[in-house]
Structure formats: structure tokens, C-alpha cells
Amino acid sequence: MPALVVPPGVEGVVALVDLPDAAWESRWTRIVTTEGLKDRLLNFTLFSLRHRGRLDAVRLPIHGLVVLAGPPGTGKTTLAGGLADTAARELGAGGLLFVEVDAHAFPSQLLGESQRSVARLFERTLPDLAARGRPTIVLLDEVESLAVSRSGASLETNPVDVHRATDALLEGIDEVARRCPNVTFVATTNHPAGVDAAFLSRADLVEEMGLPGVSSVKRILADTIAEVIGSEPADEPALGALAEACVASQLDARRVRKLILRAIASSRELALSPERLRIEDVAAALRDEADGAHR
Ligand SMILES: Nc1ncnc2c1ncn2[C@@H]1O[C@H](COP(=O)(O)OP(=O)(O)OP(=O)(O)O)[C@@H](O)[C@H]1O
Ligand SMILES: [Mg+2]
Known part of the structure; x- marks a missing residue:
């Protein structure tokens, strides 16, 4: 069944999706x-979705908040969706509701606007969605x-407004944690130093997703090439050398x-017959890209 994507016309909420969905498995x-x-993420999420409601918040201060931190392009957003989809499969029955909040969709921090929208999101929108009674993951x-x-807010924005918006978020997370035991948050950031310390302190689990090492790059290259040519590339040594070069370039x-x-x-022939792609073609593309960067 295709994902149910309902643009709810609510500020800050980009999508509501019914999971599991076969298209999300990858x-x-x-x-x-x-x-x-991945095991820690899934274990924690299942524990939080199933058991948070009966736990005493002083004895075990669980907010139902996971943070994925790391540089751009390391898979944080993709894995957050994958986590929700996999948790939905594990839960069985009606699966779960996935709510995607885009922080950039909020108005500017000027004039207290963002404080009001953040407060609305946590006081009204999310509790309303949670009241549908299903397990809910909010990205x-x-x-x-x-x-x-x-502490690090720039001088260009009014520090009072920044404080208020951040305070509204902290209060909101606390309130949803109290009122909506069926909600678990997954937050992503590629700039943890810019995230408020009190927010990070509320996280139950913080996971770092770094740049991939040689063995990870090998798997990623093999997986991508297989998508194009229909089978995994056979030339192991060439794949290893290419992976090392990618890591050296800090991709x-x-x-x-x-x-x-x-x-x-780079090749009309490959554009028309991509199944002819070889590892050497990819290695040449990397050299070419590195040359371009140094020019
Ligand atoms: N760890 C990974 N393993 C395999 N593929 C990955 C990984 N990380 C990223 N990719 C590829 O890059 C795409 C984009 O990743 P994604 O948008 O999730 O990264 P991100 O960490 O959220 O980046 P940003 O900080 O820029 O938002 C993925 O859909 C996938 O194709
Ligand atoms: Mg992202």
C-alpha cells in the first residue's frame, strides 16, 4: 500500500506517513x-514506544528523544525514516504514524514568531496527532x-527571541514527554555544537554518524554499482583501492x-548503457572530481 502522505496544512509539519511501507525499507x-x-536505535525506540507510559519520570527520566548527529551526507535523515519503518514492522498490528517536522519551515526567530509556532506545534499539533492513539514517531x-x-546565538538575531524559541522547544518536549507516552522523537543535526545544551541533555540516546571508513565505503560503492549494473562488481582489489581513495578524499x-x-x-556510452559501468570508470570520476577541486 502506498504511503499516506497528508499535507496537513499545519505549520512545521511536512508530512504524515503511515508505516510500514515497502518503499521505505531501503x-x-x-x-x-x-x-x-542500528540495533541500539531500534531497541531504544521499541522500548520507548512500548514502555515509556508506565515509567516514573523521576526514577527513569526518559523523554523519548533520540539524536542523530554527524556531518552532511552521512545518512541521518534517511536512517531516521528507516528506523520508523523498521519499528513499525516490529510493532505489527496497526504499525505507526510518522510525523515529519521541518525546523526550517518555521518563521524567523525575530519578533517572537517562532516561539509562538513552536509552542503551537508542541501544545496543540503533536498532542492532537498523538491523541489518535497510535504509536507515533516525530522526526x-x-x-x-x-x-x-x-550560549552561542549570534548577535544578529535578538538573543531574547532566540531564548524564547529555544525555551518553547524545551518546554514543548517536556510537555509531550509527560502527556503523550506514545510519542518518540528522533532529532537530527549536523551541528551539535549549535544545539542547545539543555536540549541535548534531554536526549535519551545520542548517536554519532561519522564519515564512512574503508569497509563502509566498499559496501556503499558495491551497493550503488549493483543498482546500476544489476550485480555486485566482481573486481575486489579495484573496489578496495577505490574505497581507500574515497576515504583519503574524505567523501x-x-x-x-x-x-x-x-x-x-562523463560518458555518452554509459549514459545510454549504464550496465557497462566498471569500477575504473568510477575511479576516473573520483580523480577527475579531485582535479577539479584543486584547480
Ligand atoms: N551511511 C550511509 N550509508 C549508505 N548510504 C548513505 C549513507 N549516508 C548517506 N547515504 C546516501 O546519501 C543519501 C542522503 O543521506 P541523508 O540525506 O540521510 O544524509 P544526512 O546525514 O541527513 O545529510 P544532511 O546533514 O545534509 O541533511 C542517502 O539517501 C543515501 O543514498
Ligand atoms: Mg538530513
Whole structure:
């Protein structure tokens, strides 16, 4: 069944999706992480969705908040969706409701506007969605623009307004944690230093997603090439050498996958018959990209 995407016309909420959805499975299976990270995410999320309601918040101060932190292109947003989809499969029965909040969709921090919209989101919109009674995962994507660090706020924005918006978010998270035991938050950020300390302190689990190492890059290259040519590339040593070169160039996982597009874009033959792609073509694309960057 296709995902139910309802643009609710509510400020800040980008999408409501019914999970599981077969089309979302690759968001979990195709994202390569360090050992144990996916297990911790899934275990915590299932615990939070199933048991948070009966726990005493002083004895175990659980907010139902997971933070994924790391540089751009390391899979944070994709994995957050994959986590929700996988949790939905594990829960069975009616699955769960996935609510995507885009922090950038809020009005500016000037004039207290963002404080009011953040308060509305947590006091009304999210509790209303939670009141439907289903397990609910709320994605707070790029949360640094919502939970601006009050100690590091720039002088251009009015510090009072920044304080108020961040305070509204903290109060909101506390309120939803109290009132809506069926809600679990997943927040992403590529700038943890810019995220307010009190917000991070509320996180039950913080996971770092870094740039991929050689073995991860190998898997990502093989997976991307297989998508184009229909089978995994056979030349192991060439794949290893290419992965090492990608790591030396400090490519993030998104750039690693995009390299295959650069290889295809470099040749009319490959554009028309991509199944002929070879590892050497991708290696050439990397050299070409590095040359361009140094020119
Ligand atoms: N760890 C990874 N393993 C495999 N593929 C990845 C990984 N990280 C990113 N990718 C690829 O890059 C795409 C974009 O990743 P995504 O948008 O989730 O990154 P992000 O960390 O949220 O980046 P940003 O901070 O820029 O928002 C993914 O859909 C996938 O194709
Ligand atoms: Mg992202």
C-alpha cells in the first residue's frame, strides 16, 4: 500500500506517513553504519514506544528523544525514516504514524514568531496527532535551527527571541514527554555544537554518524554499482583501492554514491548503457572530481 502522505496544512509539519511501507525499507537496509548503532536505535525506540507510559519520570527520566548527529551526507535523515519503518514492522498490528517536522519551515526567530509556532506545534499539533492513539514517531530534522544554543546565538538575531524559541522547544518536549507516552522523537543535526545544551541533555540516546571508513565505503560503492549494473562488481582489489581513495578524499556517504553519477555523466556510452559501468570508470570520476577541486 502506498504511503499516506497528508499535507496537513499545519505549520512545521511536512508530512504524515503511515508505516510500514515497502518503499521505505531501503532507508534502513541500505544505510551503512558502525556496528551496533542500528540495533541500539531500534531497541531504544521499541522500548520507548512500548514502555515509556508506565515509567516514573523521576526514577527513569526518559523523554523519548533520540539524536542523530554527524556531518552532511552521512545518512541521518534517511536512517531516521528507516528506523520508523523498521519499528513499525516490529510493532505489527496497526504499525505507526510518522510525523515529519521541518525546523526550517518555521518563521524567523525575530519578533517572537517562532516561539509562538513552536509552542503551537508542541501544545496543540503533536498532542492532537498523538491523541489518535497510535504509536507515533516525530522526526525533528535539522533541529539546530529550532534548538539554537542560547550560549552561542549570534548577535544578529535578538538573543531574547532566540531564548524564547529555544525555551518553547524545551518546554514543548517536556510537555509531550509527560502527556503523550506514545510519542518518540528522533532529532537530527549536523551541528551539535549549535544545539542547545539543555536540549541535548534531554536526549535519551545520542548517536554519532561519522564519515564512512574503508569497509563502509566498499559496501556503499558495491551497493550503488549493483543498482546500476544489476550485480555486485566482481573486481575486489579495484573496489578496495577505490574505497581507500574515497576515504583519503574524505567523501561522505552521499558523495560516494554520487560518484557513480559523475562516472555516468562523463560518458555518452554509459549514459545510454549504464550496465557497462566498471569500477575504473568510477575511479576516473573520483580523480577527475579531485582535479577539479584543486584547480
Ligand atoms: N551511511 C550511509 N550509508 C549508505 N548510504 C548513505 C549513507 N549516508 C548517506 N547515504 C546516501 O546519501 C543519501 C542522503 O543521506 P541523508 O540525506 O540521510 O544524509 P544526512 O546525514 O541527513 O545529510 P544532511 O546533514 O545534509 O541533511 C542517502 O539517501 C543515501 O543514498
Ligand atoms: Mg538530513
